[in-house]
Amino acid sequence: MTSIFRGIWVVAYRELVRFVSERSRLISSFAMPLIFLIVFGAGFSRMIGTLVPGVDYVQFIYPGIIAMTVLMNSLMSGVSVVWDREFGFLKEILVSPLDRRGILLGKASGSATVAVLQGMMMLLLAPLLGIPISFKMIITLIPVLFVISVSISSLGLLIATRMRSQQGFQMIIQLMIMPLIFLAGVFYPVNNVPLVMEIISKVNPLTYGVDAIRQVFLGSTETSVIGVTVFGHTMSILDNILLVAAFGFILLSLAAVSFNRSD
Amino acid sequence: MPAVSVEKLSRIFGTLKAVDSVSFEVNRGEIFGFLGPNGAGKTTTINMLCTLLKPSSGKATVNGYDIIKQQAQVRRSIGLVFQDSSLDEYLSAEQNLLFHAYAYGIPGKERKKRINELLELVGLKDRRKSKVRTFSGGMKRRLELARGLLHEPEVLFLDEPTLGLDPQTRHHIWQYIRQLQNKNNLTIFLTTHYMDEAENCNRITIIDNGQIIALDTPAKLKDCVGGDLVTLKAEDNRTAITELKQKYRVEPLFENGSISFYVPKGEEFIAQLVFRFESRLLSINIRRPTLDDVFLKLTGRAIRDEEASFQDQLKQASRQRMRGR
Numbered sequence: 068m069t070s071i072f073r074g075i076w077v078v079a080y081r082e083l084v085r086f087v088s089e090r091s092r093l094i095s096s097f098a099m100p101l102i103f104l105i106v107f108g109a110g111f112s113r114m115i116g117t118l119v120p121g122v123d124y125v126q127f128i129y130p131g132i133i134a135m136t137v138l139m140n141s142l143m144s145g146v147s148v149v150w151d152r153e154f155g156f157l158k159e160i161l162v163s164p165l166d167r168r169g170i171l172l173g174k175a176s177g178s179a180t181v182a183v184l185q186g187m188m189m190l191l192l193a194p195l196l197g198i199p200i201s202f203k204m205i206i207t208l209i210p211v212l213f214v215i216s217v218s219i220s221s222l223g224l225l226i227a228t229r230m231r232s233q234q235g236f237q238m239i240i241q242l243m244i245m246p247l248i249f250l251a252g253v254f255y256p257v258n259n260v261p262l263v264m265e266i267i268s269k270v271n272p273l274t275y276g277v278d279a280i281r282q283v284f285l286g287s288t289e290t291s292v293i294g295v296t297v298f299g300h301t302m303s304i305l306d307n308i309l310l311v312a313a314f315g316f317i318l319l320s321l322a323a324v325s326f327n328r329s330d
Numbered sequence: 331m332p333a334v335s336v337e338k339l340s341r342i343f344g345t346l347k348a349v350d351s352v353s354f355e356v357n358r359g360e361i362f363g364f365l366g367p368n369g370a371g372k373t374t375t376i377n378m379l380c381t382l383l384k385p386s387s388g389k390a391t392v393n394g395y396d397i398i399k400q401q402a403q404v405r406r407s408i409g410l411v412f413q414d415s416s417l418d419e420y421l422s423a424e425q426n427l428l429f430h431a432y433a434y435g436i437p438g439k440e441r442k443k444r445i446n447e448l449l450e451l452v453g454l455k456d457r458r459k460s461k462v463r464t465f466s467g468g469m470k471r472r473l474e475l476a477r478g479l480l481h482e483p484e485v486l487f488l489d490e491p492t493l494g495l496d497p498q499t500r501h502h503i504w505q506y507i508r509q510l511q512n513k514n515n516l517t518i519f520l521t522t523h524y525m526d527e528a529e530n531c532n533r534i535t536i537i538d539n540g541q542i543i544a545l546d547t548p549a550k551l552k553d554c555v556g557g558d559l560v561t562l563k564a565e566d567n568r569t570a571i572t573e574l575k576q577k578y579r580v581e582p583l584f585e586n587g588s589i590s591f592y593v594p595k596g597e598e599f600i601a602q603l604v605f606r607f608e609s610r611l612l613s614i615n616i617r618r619p620t621l622d623d624v625f626l627k628l629t630g631r632a633i634r635d636e637e638a639s640f641q642d643q644l645k646q647a648s649r650q651r652m653r654g655r
């Protein structure tokens with residue numbers, strides 16, 4: 068048991084040390100969410116106006132943009148596994164007495180910590196966009212972002228356990244990232260779209276992550292059109308988080324099996 | 331209890347038998363060498379012994395721990411220097427060692443002390459804060475050696491520890507290795523295809539195509555060649571060969587314009603030969619057998635022909651490129 072915990076903190080610690088020494092990553096992971104925020108926010112906000120009383124379009128997409136920042140950073144966990152494999156450092160990790168599950172959890176929580184930090188930095192934009200934030204929001208946001216981030220990290224890790232090259236991994240991630248983001252209810256409420264899109268969106272676990280973040284900022288959406296309804300039940304913030312956590316747990320278990328089996 | 335005990339260990343990749351039913355034992359405190367050409371199965375064997383690769387069949391124990399059932403114990407008791415660099419190039423030398431110390435749970439006070447000692451030992455103390463990517467190949471190799479020793483393993487596996495290093499650094503590394511063996515009674519399992527290095531081992535296993543073809547001390551292995559190697563050139567090589575065969579009962583080999591053969595007690599033989607030989611001699615050379623000769627004798631080919639050393643260069647070049655990125 069202790070070797071699991073040691074695995075988690077040792078591996079997470081290295082991820083953080085690495086992150087601090089690589090500043091380019093900091094900038095690049097902000098670029099895409101910011102571009103989306105500016106293009107979509109400025110492009111549509113005047114046309115769309117308010118979606119529900121008190122919520123304009125920028126306020127609606129802003130939580131989704133935070134989710135996007137978290138998503139981009141979380142997938143780095145997988146990048147770092149493939150990177151370590153390519154440069155040999157993974158062997159150093161694998162022959163050490165650290166538990167394999169601990170190693171994976173360490174990768175996931177290391178990149179989740181970075182992702183939460185980056186997500187929190189997006190909060191600096193809130194005053195510029197006229198979005199009110201309170202201390203309570205910030206405190207709630209941290210665990211919410213962490214759970215979402217660990218789950219998405221697990222997805223990155225699962226793919227990474229099967230990949231041998233950086234290029235291969237990047238290809239798959241590029242293929243996945245767009246549908247994940249566009250079909251997650253970042254830019255439109257998922258209850259009000261054509262059926263096919265609605266189904267895909269509701270299968271996409273990121274949808275629930277986005278909804279959870281949104282509810283942190285806009286309060287409960289259970290009674291409004293911008294909420295997420297599954298089988299007639301509108302998700303609360305806790306429902307969302309539990310669902311995302313369950314999804315993460317399954318992915319992480321699969322990743323552990325796959326990691327153990329790979330030579 | 332032997333330090334390493336291997337019984338009919340095999341590993342198959344597809345249809346290729348990379349390691350084919352090898353059995354051997356490594357005694358405590360000895361330097362045990364694995365010698366063989368490229369692709370012989372040396373690295374594959376090490377990977378199995380250090381639990382990175384599952385054997386296709388067979389059994390092995392390291393420090394008495396089963397490599398399949400007791401992986402955690404095996405990992406805790408061994409140190410490793412891989413054939414290819416396994417450092418984090420974006421961390422400093424010290425950070426690499428720190429990571430290792432944390433991973434092996436070395437307690438705080440010990441940690442500082444040992445890291446200092448080892449950095450001193452490998453001569454990297456004044457570069458401790460530098461990022462590893464700014465190190466030369468030899469410096470990286472020395473850092474890896476320091477890292478492998480940090481948690482005081484009982485068995486140290488070194489996969490071609492001196493590949494691509496200059497003679498001076500090779501000499502240094504060998505000095506450490508012998509020092510460690512004497513001081514700490516450390517068992518060292520190493521692979522190499524440098525014959526001259528293999529001579530430093532207490533015992534050597536020669537492996538070819540995944541199979542062990544010889545296992546003994548360097549001296550005994552050289553004995554099996556059958557004496558010293560004499561190489562000579564004569565004005566008329568053909569008559570010289572006939573004469574050698576008839577009068578001296580040796581089996582000469584004619585290659586590249588010179589005649590060579592093995593005889594016991596080479597010096598005495600030459601004195602006789604110079605005195606009595608009828609064909610006119612142009613040159614004579616005598617040397618003690620090396621492990622190269624052993625390999626040649628056992629397999630009929632040289633361990634490092636042109637092609638092999640060319641492959642080596644390629645390997646080096648591609649490694650350099652990987653690191654350069």
Ligand SMILES: Nc1ncnc2c1ncn2[C@@H]1O[C@H](COP(=O)(O)OP(=O)(O)OP(=O)(O)O)[C@@H](O)[C@H]1O
Binds near residue numbers: 348369413
């Ligand atoms: N992961 C792998 N998949 C397929 N074949 C492999 C794999 N690893 C090694 N081999 C093959 O197994 C054989 C033995 O390889 P190994 O790396 O053990 O050789 P080696 O003795 O260490 O050689 P070298 O001196 O070049 O390091 C080679 O023919 C190699 O191609």
Ligand SMILES: [Mg+2]
Binds near residue numbers: 372373374413489
């Ligand atoms: Mg090898």
